[in-house]
Amino acid sequence: MKFLARSLGLILVAAGFVGLVIDGTRSIVNNSLSFASVAGMVDALVPGGISGLQEKVTSQVHPLLWDPVLVHLVQLPASVTGFFLGAFLLWLGQKPLEPIGYLAGR
CATH class of the missing domain: 1.10.287 (Helix Hairpins)
Structure with missing residues (x-):
């Protein structure tokens, strides 16, 4: 490991x-x-990109995790x-x- x-x-x-x-x-x-940005890299590498990630996080984990936390993390270089x-x-x-x-x- x-x-x-x-x-x-x-x-x-x-x-x-x-x-x-x-x-x-x-x-x-x-x-x-x-x-x-991380969002640009995710959009380039993963089909569905950030919108697919947002749907999965808000539906499977918790909607509050997306807006205050992950929105700022995907804007980092x-x-x-x-x-x-x-x-x-x-x-x-x-x-x-x-x-x-x-x-x-x-």
Whole structure:
């Protein structure tokens, strides 16, 4: 399980870095700060996009979860969100540290 968390974390950190480079390039070309949002990425990758996600959350979980919480989360920059989510998964999947002064086998 830790291997899966580390692998997915490394992929998300790399994707966040690539997204940050793309957003930076787009910002330089447009002469204004612009980021691709999580909502834009979900719309591009998932059929049904944000509207399908909204219907599922409001019908299956709770309608109040969508409006105050998830509306703000899908407006975050996708590159920064992917980077922090990947860093969190890397932290969860790290190997336990060996205690100092402990000799294995004795």
